[in-house]
Amino acid sequence: MTDVTTGQIAGAESAAPTSRRVALKRVLGPAHVWGLGVGIVLVGEFMGWNFAVGKGGAIAALTACWLAGILYTCVAMIDSEVTSTVAAAGGQYAQAKHIIGPLAAFNVGLYLVMAYTMLEVSNAIVTGDLIEAFVHNMGFVGDLDKRAFMALTIVFLSFLNYRGVLATLTLNYVITAIAFAAILVLFVAVKPWAPGETLKHSDLLTGLPYGGLGILAAMHFGLWYYLGIEGTTQAAEEVRSPARSLPLGTMTGMMTLLIAATLTWYVCSGLMPWEYLGQAVTPLYDAARLTGSGPLELLLFVGTLFATLASANGCINDASRAWFAMGRDRYMPVWFGAVHPRYHTPYRSIVFFVPIAILFAVSTPLDQTITLSILSGLLGYTIMALGVIIFRRKWPLGSISRGYVHPLHPLPAALLLLLCSVTYLAVFLGYGTQLLAMMAFYIAASAWFVLHRYKYCRRGDQFTMPWPRPKGY
Amino acid sequence: MKRTPYEPPAQPVLGQVFDALLVLGLVLVTLYLPLLLKLAGSGTISDIADKPSWETLGQNPVMAGQWEKLGFDPASAATIVGTRFDYSFSWIGFAVTALVIVGYFVAMLRWSDREYRDVIAERFGENPTDGAAPER
Known part of the structure; x- marks a missing residue:
């Protein structure tokens, strides 16, 4: 294992025309990949998903949960094939660079950075709100400035990431497991085998308050159940055996999330009126409070806190790696492409986002930071669907070595495109101006890249895989 | 025939700082400012009753019981219950x-x-x- 290699990066043997290329440590196994994926996403069960209830009612949210599950199954299938073949830091960014082209790669890099940074911000907001609510429920009287906890969360986790990836991802694995266990304990504690005793679905489920349109609108926040599972690919350059570990870690992560999402919906919709659930900041913690059990409330406080910390931790890891990869390729200033001489982490990229994250955390509402994250993720999934079609066309099966081949192509890509289109419409319903603001950001950034930034990029260096010439080029 | 590799210009440190700040500025202007000025965000309509009761809010006894466990009375719940998304197309x-x-x-x-x-x-x-x- 080396930190500075001479062409030993997986799939990038011919990458560096220069003799030495900066690379990250290869220390991660499938459990870390699972921990990174589920760790980022599991927080989606503890907060944010319930805004789907606000947009369409509880039944609509369940429908959205399953539809989003199909969308993410397509994402996981496609991502496993492409990532196990293009295993380099930056994940989807590196893939877009090899498959579609520089401008698309630049945009995908930005999607990743914005999606994960806004998810990190959302986690920090929830951490602050949760601590405030818990302290007051414990009988504290007086004012507590939750913004201090938001800022502290971001600074502390950024420092952990600055110090080293193995320590932070091992920590992620442990606290993710505890958070998942908290959901399972809550599910058992509400006695799902005795309907009406604790869970009161028959009195609380009220159909579709917005009619069929509500199901469509709920897809917007339905993505939150799983958003970020594709983050497993960000650490591709740090995984010991990408062809095995990435598909295994991603698909088991997806199964974990499908189970957790359904359990979460079942418990919360049986305990809270939909109007409350649709705007709650910490729904699972509230569900525990409604059981009247002190130990359960404490467990879900810890579970929610751990889930948000694990997610924010993984987000800092992923956003910084995407930014690092862009800096290394000169899509962003090369200053960001540096690795810390002692800790071997992309430390400048980590530090750069701290002030942005704090600014958004202390001054914007949760549903809007979540929407910014979802929109960036959604744009990335759209490109992913188009990308895999282009990938198979440029390098048909058999022309290059693939770590994993996803079945039924192009059905997953077509289904993913369809579900992405539905989700754009869902965001348009209620959050149309935010959708346009986000598009304005990416259009302006693209113009900047084309007119200014791309001139600093070496053309031939954009293609580093040891593959034959793409078909048709 | 292999094409002569394009040799990009070196970017001075000041240029790199400017580019980084430009990206930051773009984030603030296009994403943060609209939220700060409330130009973006959720489109909702409110219909809040003057003297609400659980019945007028459409809450059955089980729902009312859960609201109360969460620390709400009809007056404080009315804003949440009366706020709906505006899906006019x-x-x-x-x-x-x-x-x-x-x-x-x-x-x-x-x-x-x-x-x-x-x-x-x-x-x-x-x-x-x-x-x-x-x-x-």
């Missing part, structure tokens, strides 16, 4: 949004392909032969 707004999204992807893919051809020409040479090994 503007076809013009929809058409503009759809055009922006589709136009963005089409332009991005076309421009990327143009850049990609340069990358491939520099990496593999000008005269393509499908399946040929890359030139070293």
